[in-house]
Every structure is written in C-alpha cells, then in structure tokens.
Amino acid sequence: SAAVTRSSPKLSPSDFLFGRTLGEGAFARVVHARYKSSPAGKPRDYAVKIMEKRHIKKEDKVKYVMMEKKLLSSFESELIIRLHVSFQDSDYLYMVMDLCPGGELLAVIRNFRDNERQTACSLPVTQYYMGSVIKGLEYLHSRNIIHRDLKPENVLLLSSGHVKIGDFGTALDLRPQSSSSGQRRNSFVGTAEYVSPEVLRNEDAGIGVDLWAVGCMVFQMGVGRPPFQAANEFGMFQAIIDHAEGKSTLQYPPALSGHPQNFIGCMLKDQPDTRLGANDGVQEGVVDGKYMSIRGHG
Ligand code: ADP
Ligand code: MG
Numbered sequence: 001s002a003a004v005t006r007s008s009p010k011l012s013p014s015d016f017l018f019g020r021t022l023g024e025g026a027f028a029r030v031v032h033a034r035y036k037s038s039p040a041g042k043p044r045d046y047a048v049k050i051m052e053k054r055h056i057k058k059e060d061k062v063k064y065v066m067m068e069k070k071l072l073s074s075f076e077s078e079l080i081i082r083l084h085v086s087f088q089d090s091d092y093l094y095m096v097m098d099l100c101p102g103g104e105l106l107a108v109i110r111n112f113r114d115n116e117r118q119t120a121c122s123l124p125v126t127q128y129y130m131g132s133v134i135k136g137l138e139y140l141h142s143r144n145i146i147h148r149d150l151k152p153e154n155v156l157l158l159s160s161g162h163v164k165i166g167d168f169g170t171a172l173d174l175r176p177q178s179s180s181s182g183q184r185r186n187s188f189v190g191t192a193e194y195v196s197p198e199v200l201r202n203e204d205a206g207i208g209v210d211l212w213a214v215g216c217m218v219f220q221m222g223v224g225r226p227p228f229q230a231a232n233e234f235g236m237f238q239a240i241i242d243h244a245e246g247k248s249t250l251q252y253p254p255a256l257s258g259h260p261q262n263f264i265g266c267m268l269k270d271q272p273d274t275r276l277g278a279n280d281g282v283q284e285g286v287v288d289g290k291y292m293s294i295r296g297h298g
Contacts, residue, residue: 004035004046004084004096011087013094022047023104023153027061027169032099046084049095056093061169068168069095071145079136081156081166100164102157105129109152109221117255120224126260129155130218132163134277137214140165141207144174148205150213151194152220172205192233193226197244198272200237208272215267215275222256227268244270 004011019032028051038044056065072083072095086095108129114122121129133155140147147154147165154167170189185204188195196212199205219227227250228243230236242248250268252261266276273279 004038004043011085011094011096013089013092016046016048018048022100025153025167025169027051027055030097033096043099045099045101047097047099049097051093051095053088053091053093064169065093067171067173071168071171071173072097075139077136077139079132079139079163079165081164081168097166098164100156100166101159102161104153105155105157105163105217106152108157109224114255118253119222119255121221123222123255123260126218126221129163129221130214133165133217134214136163136165137207137210140171141210146172146174146205146207147210147213148172149190149194150210150217151191152217155217174206192236193228195237195240196272197241197270200241206272206278208275208278211267211272211275211277215264218260218267219250219256219264222260223253227264243268246270 015036016033017036019034022030022032024030028049030047030049033046033048035044035046051065056062069083069086072081073086075082081100082098084096084098086093088094108125109120112121112125114120133150137147137150147168148170149167150165154165156164156166158164172185174185185206186199186202188199188202190196190199190209190213194213194216196205196209199209216226216228228236228239230239239248243250250264252264256264263276269275
C-alpha cells in the first residue's frame with residue numbers, strides 16, 4: 001500500500017472512510033476522510049472536497065473546477081492547501097487535500113475577545129494570521145495567480161495553528177499562456193463583503209483584489225465584523241464604492257488607531273496599484289514591522 005499520491009493507482013471512494021463534514025461552500029461539501037491503507041508515517045487523514053458533477057455542469061463551473069485542480073496541485077508552499085490526488089465516480093468529483101483540523105479563521109475571530117482593549121483579536125494575533133496570509137499571497141502573486149475570494153472562511157488552520165489558504169475555486173492565472181486566459185478577468189466573482197471596487201466597476205482584476213480583501217480581513221480581525229455591511233448586497237456595494245471614492249469613512253475602535261488603521265487604509269485604496277504591496281519591491285515606512293515586508297508584483 002502507498003500513501004495518497006498522484007501516482008496512486010485509481011482511487012475510489014471505497015478507499016476512504018468518510019467522517020464528519022468539515023465545511024460547506026456554495027458548490028462543494030468538504031468531509032473528513034481517512035485513507036484506509038496509508039503506511040505508518042504517512043498522513044492518513046485528509047479533507048476531501050466533493051462536488052456533484054451534475055451541479056458543476058449546470059452551473060458551467062467546469063473551467064473553474066479544472067483550474068482549481070490544476071492550480072492546487074502545482075503549488076508548493078506550506079501556506080497553501082495541497083491537493084494530493086483527485087478522482088471521480090459517476091456522480092461526483094473528489095479532491096483529496098491536506099486536512100486542516102483547526103477549521104476556519106472565521107471561528108478564531110468569533111471566539112477571540114480582547115476585552116481589555118475592546119477588540120476581537122489582539123494586534124499580535126491579527127499580525128500572526130494576516131502575516132501568514134500575506135506571505136501565502138506573495139507566493140501566489142509571484143506566480144501571477146490571484147485568489148479572488150479571500151475571506152476568513154477560506155483561511156484554514158492546522159492543529160498547530162499554522163495557516164493555509166484554501167478554496168481556489170475562483171482563482172485566476174494571469175499568465176497570458178495559461179489555460180484560464182479564456183476566463184474573463186472582469187467576471188464578477190468573490191464574496192460581497194470583500195469585493196473590491198474595481199470588480200464592482202467591471203474592470204480587469206489583478207492582485208489588488210486580494211490586497212483589498214486583506215484590508216477587509218485585518219479590519220474584521222480587529223473589530224469582529226467586516227468593514228462594509230448593509231441590509232442587502234446593493235447597499236454593501238454602495239458602501240464599498242462610497243468608501244473607495246472617499247464619500248464615507250470607516251469607524252475604528254480606539255484600540256485600532258495608529259498602525260492597524262493606517263495599514264487598513266493602505267489596503268482599502270480605490271486604485272488597485274496604490275494599495276500596499278501592489279508594486280514590485282518591498283514597501284517600507286508606512287506601517288508596523290510585521291506588515292512591512294509586503295512584496296508586490298504589479
Ligand atoms: P467552496 O468553493 O464551496 O467555498 P471550500 O473549498 O471553500 O468550498 O470549502 C468549504 C469549506 O470546507 C471551507 O470554508 C472550510 O470550512 C471547509 N474546508 C475546506 N477545505 C478544508 C480542509 N482542507 N480542511 C478542513 N476544512 C476544510
Ligand atoms: Mg469557500
């Protein structure tokens with residue numbers, strides 16, 4: 001018997017014991033799965049993303065699923081979920097990934113209360129998680145890949161607390177020769193709360209969309225909720241555009257004034273190429289040490 005690798009002879013669902021559901025997104029269910037015949041010393045527990053083929057066809061998601069598979073299996077970064085192997089049966093597609101038993105970053109934000117400072121996560125906690133996400137993004141962006149759906153639900157944790165970026169279902173390969181070049185860069189993808197003004201304006205997306213989402217997440221880690229909220233999506237989009245155009249300002253709790261507030265301000269800029277980390281080279285002198293090594297690839 002062998003560990004789960006791409007060279008494993010045809011795997012099927014019967015090679016796994018499926019356990020609890022780890023999470024659910026719009027198009028997939030992710031379940032805990034134990035590989036029955038892993039030799040000692042190899043991982044036995046995986047997260048398997050299960051997608052219904054019928055659903056994929058109906059939603060015209062084939063391209064995205066192919067892209068997710070291709071991208072995920074090409075990454076070699078500790079900060080990004082690894083896809084070990086994929087297989088299918090008549091109805092479903094299975095993607096066997098690293099298991100992140102620590103769950104979503106969202107749960108950390110919900111559970112953490114720094115009562116003394118009246119924030120959700122304390123600054124060091126925010127710096128740790130967001131520093132990891134930014135390092136993961138450096139890896140992606142240096143390969144000209146944008147994630148396009150960064151949010152705390154898609155940032156996953158190991159038991160050790162280490163971070164892995166997941167959900168490449170809407171990632172885009174910007175390289176002209178890539179097989180996703182047929183995909184439109186100005187498609188509306190992502191999640192309303194974290195969507196950048198250029199996406200709302202139907203402009204081509206670049207790495208700036210991920211930087212904007214980082215700004216939203218840093219705010220959320222500190223405050224406990226994302227920066228832009230409204231009763232409905234239209235209101236949300238309006239709030240985002242208003243902020244981008246300088247027609248409104250965000251309210252920060254006192255504990256976030258100074259460095260965190262500056263940092264968020266540098267990320268939530270209207271013009272994508274003016275966001276911190278959007279250009280080549282390390283940008284310095286703006287904020288706190290932890291965040292300063294943002295290397296962009298503009
Ligand atoms: P979707 O594209 O439908 O959003 P995701 O890949 O984001 O699917 O997976 C949905 C949810 O499943 C995630 O938000 C997370 O809670 C959980 N999940 C995904 N991958 C893993 C993993 N490798 N380990 C643990 N939980 C995971
Ligand atoms: Mg998701």
